[in-house]
Amino acid sequence: MLDGGEGQALFEEMNRQPLRCRVQVILPIEKPYDYLLPYGPDGTQIELEPGQIVMVPVGRRILPGVVWDGAADENVPLKKLKGIVGVSEVPPLREELRKFVEWVANYTLSPQGSVLKMALSVPQALENLVGQKLYCLVVAGENGEADAGKLRLTSARQKVIDVVTDSGGWTLADLAREAGVSSSVVKGLEKLGLIEGYFEAPDFFFPSPELDVKGPELSPDQKVAADDLAIRVQDRTFSTVVLDGVTGSGKTEVYFEAVEAAMKEGRQALVLLPEIALSSQWLDRFKKRFGVAPAEWHSDLTPALRRKTWRAVAAGKAPVVVGARSALMLPYRDLGLIIVDEEHEGSFKQEDGVYYHARDMAVVRAKGCDCPIVLASATPALETMVNVQNGRYERLILPGRHGGAGMPDVELIDLRFDKPERLQSGPGWLSQALRGAIRQTLEAGEQAMLFLNRRGYAPLTLCRTCGHRLQCPHCTAWLVEHRRFRRLQCHHCGFSAALPENCPSCEAEDSLVPCGPGVERIVEEVKLLFPEANVALMASDTMTSPAATKEMVDRIQNREVNLLVGTQVVAKGYHFPYLTLVGVVDADLGLFGGDLRAAERTFQLLHQVAGRAGRAEHKGRVLLQTSDPKHPVMQTLKEGDRDKFLEIEAETRARGHLPPFGRLAAVIVSGPDEGELDNFCASLARSIPQIDGTQILGPAPAPLALLRGKFRRRFLIMSKKSIAPQGIARSWLGQLKAPSRIKVVVDVDPYSFL
Ligand code: ADP
Numbered sequence: 211m212l213d214g215g216e217g218q219a220l221f222e223e224m225n226r227q228p229l230r231c232r233v234q235v236i237l238p239i240e241k242p243y244d245y246l247l248p249y250g251p252d253g254t255q256i257e258l259e260p261g262q263i264v265m266v267p268v269g270r271r272i273l274p275g276v277v278w279d280g281a282a283d284e285n286v287p288l289k290k291l292k293g294i295v296g297v298s299e300v301p302p303l304r305e306e307l308r309k310f311v312e313w314v315a316n317y318t319l320s321p322q323g324s325v326l327k328m329a330l331s332v333p334q335a336l337e338n339l340v341g342q343k344l345y346c347l348v349v350a351g352e353n354g355e356a357d358a359g360k361l362r363l364t365s366a367r368q369k370v371i372d373v374v375t376d377s378g379g380w381t382l383a384d385l386a387r388e389a390g391v392s393s394s395v396v397k398g399l400e401k402l403g404l405i406e407g408y409f410e411a412p413d414f415f416f417p418s419p420e421l422d423v424k425g426p427e428l429s430p431d432q433k434v435a436a437d438d439l440a441i442r443v444q445d446r447t448f449s450t451v452v453l454d455g456v457t458g459s460g461k462t463e464v465y466f467e468a469v470e471a472a473m474k475e476g477r478q479a480l481v482l483l484p485e486i487a488l489s490s491q492w493l494d495r496f497k498k499r500f501g502v503a504p505a506e507w508h509s510d511l512t513p514a515l516r517r518k519t520w521r522a523v524a525a526g527k528a529p530v531v532v533g534a535r536s537a538l539m540l541p542y543r544d545l546g547l548i549i550v551d552e553e554h555e556g557s558f559k560q561e562d563g564v565y566y567h568a569r570d571m572a573v574v575r576a577k578g579c580d581c582p583i584v585l586a587s588a589t590p591a592l593e594t595m596v597n598v599q600n601g602r603y604e605r606l607i608l609p610g611r612h613g614g615a616g617m618p619d620v621e622l623i624d625l626r627f628d629k630p631e632r633l634q635s636g637p638g639w640l641s642q643a644l645r646g647a648i649r650q651t652l653e654a655g656e657q658a659m660l661f662l663n664r665r666g667y668a669p670l671t672l673c674r675t676c677g678h679r680l681q682c683p684h685c686t687a688w689l690v691e692h693r694r695f696r697r698l699q700c701h702h703c704g705f706s707a708a709l710p711e712n713c714p715s716c717e718a719e720d721s722l723v724p725c726g727p728g729v730e731r732i733v734e735e736v737k738l739l740f741p742e743a744n745v746a747l748m749a750s751d752t753m754t755s756p757a758a759t760k761e762m763v764d765r766i767q768n769r770e771v772n773l774l775v776g777t778q779v780v781a782k783g784y785h786f787p788y789l790t791l792v793g794v795v796d797a798d799l800g801l802f803g804g805d806l807r808a809a810e811r812t813f814q815l816l817h818q819v820a821g822r823a824g825r826a827e828h829k830g831r832v833l834l835q836t837s838d839p840k841h842p843v844m845q846t847l848k849e850g851d852r853d854k855f856l857e858i859e860a861e862t863r864a865r866g867h868l869p870p871f872g873r874l875a876a877v878i879v880s881g882p883d884e885g886e887l888d889n890f891c892a893s894l895a896r897s898i899p900q901i902d903g904t905q906i907l908g909p910a911p912a913p914l915a916l917l918r919g920k921f922r923r924r925f926l927i928m929s930k931k932s933i934a935p936q937g938i939a940r941s942w943l944g945q946l947k948a949p950s951r952i953k954v955v956v957d958v959d960p961y962s963f964l
């Protein structure tokens with residue numbers, strides 16, 4: 211006979227509905243779906259906690275998802291629910307990251323599933339590896355283990371040792387692939403006892419940096435800044451600090467101290483760099499300072515290293531992560547510091563898939579992690595400086611260059627008066643003044659750099675006979691000649707074609723002429739003018755891998771090159787002690803195009819390029835070729851007065867109610883059929899809501915009205931600072947369903963207006 215209580219319990223058990231939970235899958239889906247919890251071997255359901263990574267059926271596919279917060283809807287009939295089919299051994303995504311995913315989705319108007327997909331970007335990392343044999347280095351000790359450092363190893367074996375020294379926990383196949391050797395080499399090392407295999411839960415890790423190694427002696431200003439940051443790290447509270455100092459003032463040295471403080475706290479540090487593929491010098495410095503390499507995160511990682519890194523980050527076994535913007539989405543176990551270096555850089559804005567600005571989202575993430583975030587720059591964005599003025603951000607200033615090196619003198623060359631002379635082969639682009647300065651520099655045994663932010667040989671090819679311009683068939687863009695390959699290229703879609711002999715329009719022979727210069731053409735010019743110089747070209751399409759970049763940087767550092775021609779890749783934080791002259795071929799180039807940040811970006815870029823000159827004991831000189839020397843950008847660059855530039859720029863923006871004094875969201879509508887697109891845009895235009903303090907402009911053909919074969923139209927939502935454009939976009943665009951071939955993208959806080 212059961213007593214009352216037990217009977218009641220049994221009754222409830224028999225009548226119990228199967229348990230369900232919400233799972234957010236990594237598809238472009240707004241909200242989580244409901245699923246049944248999985249059953250264990252004893253037939254009862256396994257309880258799961260929010261954040262656990264699971265495999266679930268969606269349609270006919272099985273996809274990863276995350277158990278999400280909140281209760282499932284008990285009213286959905288059971289027969290409509292599918293069951294969870296697998297549970298990953300990976301630690302659950304922490305609440306902090308789940309909240310962050312929700313926040314980003316909400317702010318950027320992106321489906322939550324798309325944002326979550328960025329956090330779970332490595333499906334292989336979610337697979338269960340228990341039971342697989344994993345390899346790591348045997349630490350040589352007193353027990354008579356062999357010591358790899360003392361043995362002479364073949365280069366194949368050494369490669370394997372190098373890989374396991376950098377981090378542990380590799381499957382046989384992954385390790386062999388990463389080292390570029392056959393698996394028998396790995397097994398040979400295991401026999402020697404230099405590496406060992408184990409069957410435990412995988413232990414992916416990056417070695418801990420050496421702490422308490424003395425960095426360089428900091429100057430008093432640097433020390434004040436470094437101590438301030440270290441205290442913030444120890445306080446474990448959120449704050450945003452702008453580290454404001456000219457190039458060469460030691461910002462990196464200072465934030466290294468903060469990184470060290472985070473590690474001493476046992477927390478992780480994330481350093482976001484604008485272009486990780488170009489940061490070989492940064493990595494070298496880190497290794498020199500801390501004795502080990504940090505975990506890197508960018509698109510060039512091998513799949514095996516991606517998996518390892520993701521897992522190590524999640525397990526808290528990657529003390530420092532340095533990466534491109536996507537590193538912001540990793541599942542840190544305990545993030546204690548975020549650094550955004552060169553915070554003003556446009557490449558932190560992602561413009562594809564989820565449109566987000568990694569700097570701005572990093573501030574949100576730091577808040578969720580209760581940790582400080584440092585925005586470092588010599589030319590902080592206007593947005594950032596306005597946040598300093600209104601007290602939301604704090605600021606630490608490093609006033610001068612380390613070691614007392616002076617700032618370079620900036621001179622303007624007025625191209626209207628000092629017109630470049632023609633060369634025998636065609637037009638020239640370098641003025642007498644610039645040519646003279648290059649000659650002097652080379653004669654003094656120093657290095658010169660010419661900057662032009664345009665790849666290829668010529669941005670436009672034109673027919674002398676009929677005026678026809680060679681255009682991309684898929685985009686509203688001219689084809690750029692790349693003479694090294696004798697090809698024409700579209701820089702928007704990648705279309706490429708051989709350079710035709712005759713004009714494709716009038717068929718005239720020998721009538722096509724290149725118009726305007728790209729870097730390749732400048733190389734041609736300086737080789738003619740300075741035949742004795744060792745010239746090198748540095749552009750994103752000539753430096754195809756981190757290794758190629760490193761080789762080039764080494765050649766410049768070793769002074770095998772004395773005349774460097776480059777696009778903006780040369781502006782990126784390199785330190786070349788013998789570089790004393792920087793010549794900007796066309797300083798006005800970035801000022802056109804109707805982009806609200808054109809002036810700001812030009813100032814930042816030219817300031818940064820100028821900062822490459824004279825960083826050691828040699829004084830630097832910068833010559834800007836311009837046709838508009840009265841322009842505020844040119845004047846303030848010449849005066850070296852950044853804050854005056856920011857003031858002028860702030861006034862202009864405030865007058866136009868433009869960011870950061872007002873808000874913008876761009877709506878880009880695209881599709882393959884122009885008529886259908888215009889019809890849909892017309893209906894959108896008819897339903898534009900009238901709301902005080904906001905204005906919606908458009909539709910207008912996008913400047914790139916045709917891109918990759920799709921026609922494009924743009925609307926622009928402008929609102930007062932106090933009104934969020936997201937809500938307006940949501941209710942306005944929510945009324946009308948786009949035809950299936952038409953894509954509507956909302957870009958909140960747009961940086962590109964093409
Ligand atoms: P920033 O990041 O502001 O451009 P860096 O940190 O790269 O400046 O410093 C510029 C150069 O000066 C680097 O080579 C760096 O090693 C050196 N440097 C900066 N501060 C010090 C210091 N206190 N002692 C020795 N070298 C320093």
Ligand code: ZN
Pocket residue numbers: 682683684685687700701702703704705918
């Ligand atoms: Zn194209």
